[in-house]
Amino acid sequence: MRERLTNWAGNITFGARRLHRPESVAELRAVLAGADRLRVLGSGHSFNRLADTDGDLVSLAGLPRTVEIAPDRRSVRIDGGIRYGELAARLAAESLALHNMASLPHISVAGAVATATHGSGVRNGNLATAVSGLEILRADGSTAVLDRDHPDLAGAVVGLGALGVVTALTLDVVPAFELRQYVYENLPAAALDEHLDEILSAGYSVSLFTRWTGTDIDQVWLKRDAPLTGDLFGARPADGPRHPVPGMPTENCTGQGGVPGPWHERLPHFRMEFTPSSGEELQSEWHVPRTAGRAAIAAVTELRERVAAVLQVCEIRTIAADHLWLSPNHEQDSLALHFTWIADTDAVLPVVADLEKALAPHGARPHWGKIFTTAPSEVRGAYPRFGDFAALTRRFDPQGVFRNPWLDAVLDCSASLRGKTPGNR
Ligand SMILES: Cc1cc2nc3c(=O)[nH]c(=O)nc-3n(C[C@H](O)[C@H](O)[C@H](O)COP(=O)(O)OP(=O)(O)OC[C@H]3O[C@@H](n4cnc5c(N)ncnc54)[C@H](O)[C@@H]3O)c2cc1C
Numbered sequence: 001m002r003e004r005l006t007n008w009a010g011n012i013t014f015g016a017r018r019l020h021r022p023e024s025v026a027e028l029r030a031v032l033a034g035a036d037r038l039r040v041l042g043s044g045h046s047f048n049r050l051a052d053t054d055g056d057l058v059s060l061a062g063l064p065r066t067v068e069i070a071p072d073r074r075s076v077r078i079d080g081g082i083r084y085g086e087l088a089a090r091l092a093a094e095s096l097a098l099h100n101m102a103s104l105p106h107i108s109v110a111g112a113v114a115t116a117t118h119g120s121g122v123r124n125g126n127l128a129t130a131v132s133g134l135e136i137l138r139a140d141g142s143t144a145v146l147d148r149d150h151p152d153l154a155g156a157v158v159g160l161g162a163l164g165v166v167t168a169l170t171l172d173v174v175p176a177f178e179l180r181q182y183v184y185e186n187l188p189a190a191a192l193d194e195h196l197d198e199i200l201s202a203g204y205s206v207s208l209f210t211r212w213t214g215t216d217i218d219q220v221w222l223k224r225d226a227p228l229t230g231d232l233f234g235a236r237p238a239d240g241p242r243h244p245v246p247g248m249p250t251e252n253c254t255g256q257g258g259v260p261g262p263w264h265e266r267l268p269h270f271r272m273e274f275t276p277s278s279g280e281e282l283q284s285e286w287h288v289p290r291t292a293g294r295a296a297i298a299a300v301t302e303l304r305e306r307v308a309a310v311l312q313v314c315e316i317r318t319i320a321a322d323h324l325w326l327s328p329n330h331e332q333d334s335l336a337l338h339f340t341w342i343a344d345t346d347a348v349l350p351v352v353a354d355l356e357k358a359l360a361p362h363g364a365r366p367h368w369g370k371i372f373t374t375a376p377s378e379v380r381g382a383y384p385r386f387g388d389f390a391a392l393t394r395r396f397d398p399q400g401v402f403r404n405p406w407l408d409a410v411l412d413c414s415a416s417l418r419g420k421t422p423g424n425r
Contacts, residue, residue: 016057041109046369056293120317133170293335325385
């Protein structure tokens, strides 16, 4: 019997006929040469059918690890299978750092940048903005090498796995730095409304967590270099370590209480050796322009009883604008509204659809790796460079070897992502 292969959350069973784990680029080339349809699986942390195929699935986790720091110590070249946790430890040992990290270090770098995964911080671009070079193995066996000056790079970085196999990436790095992480509780709704920008700018990285059982914010997580004392706009310092999802073990989380620590042990919320988030969940997320942030929060507040019924926790973060064609932060400083749902697709999807309706007037762009039901035409309409991206995929992969029904729906308008269509289950 075929091994049942699922994503991390378990809501997607992949339809691939085989999973390959090549141990060299030569083996990878041989797999590609024998495939008519192929997708790369990163660490499988996406919640929809983006990574799926009915052809061959390839994991690059077995490729030799590459971590080559440039002589000027401003960039690092890495392989297409490495995870952030491993890369971060190697960089920290060299007194270097990435500018930001997601909530968890478990994800692969190539998979994360392909979906524009992000952390938080009004001045921090998403993780894909650190990419200054890509090496992409195309279906015809050729390798495209895109450096920072290459006109295709801005289109290829958030590539949804549609151009080819990313065998190597070059990332910008900075000197290592320390941060302190503080958790505050019960931020009054009125303070949020009045001081939203000040609160979101109160640290290098700021996250607001709420279960929407009331209108106040349950927890504010601040990651910053300078020490903090006293209240924060009416929120009180937590009296011990916290997990964003009430009841979950706090040992899963990175160090709090303002104790200084290295960047890679403070920027993610969750520690590599432990289960991130709740472990039994679905996720959705929408990005709106930061200027629409207050109105978007008000729109969710209107729906909060419906949302709270299927929610574990909601996180509000910020991301700086960039120029990447398919980045949800394309040309706009953004506020992201993230929802960790209960693990029940039938119960969650109607609420997702209602939220999308409520957030659409505020210019919401869904996270590529999470659950959404927005019509493909609306998704495409949200990206001024979408047509250029579609043309890029046709140029890189004219036979559609790297396409799948999920991409066909988004790129071609040939199907809807609503209801039973390929997407969320
Ligand atoms: C618990 C949890 C917490 C999360 N926290 C955050 C967060 O803080 N911020 C955020 O923005 N998102 C977050 N996410 C979402 C997650 O970061 C994205 O779904 C990300 O894409 C997952 O990376 P992955 O390596 O698992 O990629 P996968 O889900 O395996 O793949 C994603 C896409 O990348 C492609 N891909 C992967 N590797 C390659 C390669 N080498 N070449 C070409 N294509 C490739 C795949 O084909 C697919 O299209 C979270 C998810 C979970 C489960």
